[in-house]
Amino acid sequence: MACLVAENLSYSYSPKGQVALDHVSFEITTGTMTALVGPNGAGKSTLLGLLKGHRKPAKGEITIDGNPLMNGQSQVALMPQRSRLNWNFPITVEGLVALGRVNYSRSTCCELEAALQRVGISSLAKRRLDSLSGGQQQRALLAKTLMKPAKIFLLDEPCSSLDPPAREDFLLIMRQIADAGASVFISSHDWGASLNAYDKVVALDKTILASGTPELVKEKLDSISCMHGSYCGG
């Protein structure tokens, strides 16, 4: 069942500026894991910003369960790119995760513990953030995102700085979250073998290049020249 529907989304950063997104349409289905792939500057982060409601599309509409996004914004949670965070800030893992509920309500210990357990870092709760590895930091950031009472999780390049084993572990956690009934939408540079971990793939370069199962999208991408550059994952 379609949970989030984006129809004909267009966006540009200034009225006379270059179009960042052009008539983008796709669906995110309940309980699935969808990859959003595309080269640098393809508009992936812009699209995630629109889906979270941080930006308004110039044209088009986003609906959640048939209702406009504005009415269901709290059902969408976004995990930002890791470069956005000040990782040297004096805070423990549990301190970071608790901030996930700062504007909703005070988090209970149980909720915090549950979020940490879901991403497998309960034992690191008291550790300072800058003492963790890159993979552990990403899990902590994911736990913070999971603290939000959302059913659609948007993740902006969560695997970009992870080595292949850590990436696999991360995607496994995301699969468990999707299997529990949430919709997971992950932007990525990697359209190699790791695409097989997803139920559906959306390829974007300002407009939708291809959309469907990983096999189908890979076939289509092979015939699109812009995807053959250095970004190709394998």
Add this chain to the structure above:
Amino acid sequence: MVAIAVVNFHQIQETWWVTPFCVILFTGILCPAMGTLLITHKRLLQVNLISHCVLPGLALAVALGVSPSLGGVFSGLLGALAAEGLTNKKNENYEAIMNTILAGSLGLGVLLIPLLGIRIDLESVLFGDLLTANLGDLLRTIISFLAFICLILFGYEKLVHIGLDPEGAAESGIKVSYLNLALGLTTALVIVSSMSAIGVILVIALLSTPALLGLQQAPSLWVAMVRSSIFGIILSALGFLLAIVFNLSPGPLVAVLCILLIALLPSKRNN
């Protein structure tokens, strides 16, 4: 009972070193705690700008016959607003522009003194004159201390969120620009109140060095602030004591001790 307290207070006042010692202790607590907050928010350059912007306001206030502190806080706040505007635009020449405004403000302050025909002891404003600190200076420091406590009590969680992820904080509905303005105002108050203890230029040392030590392995911002303040008290008391023993100026001495304290910083580990 009240009469005894008043008599005791006057007796304490007659001991010349009590008021300056209280001023440097409060400054030693306040500046490092504030500095910790500012370092974690990556705003030390803005602080430098604010401290250099204090002098023109101070000179104008003296010329107009109002409290120099008010003038200092006002022009410091203007500096904070300029810093805020520059930070938000953040163009590639941001640091160069900031440093030019910083130097220009100090220059304007120095020029205003002869132009307005006023007398200001520039040395004590810039580098402090702790041993002549009076109850007014102590009161200013306590007011700044209370303003800082209010900022922390009402905005701690939000300040943590902003320091960790400013964009995320704004996206989750936190009024980042208002809080940054409150931070700028409190910084201006702290700088002006530290004027007698260490001076508006040397205060940057007391804002940063103890904070660098306090931040080492601190599990949270408030723990880092408390640790920084402990380092700050030790540093200030030591500076005060050495200044009396060796008959030196306390402000510059505290700033020099800050350099020695940097040696205690552990070298950055490689991940």
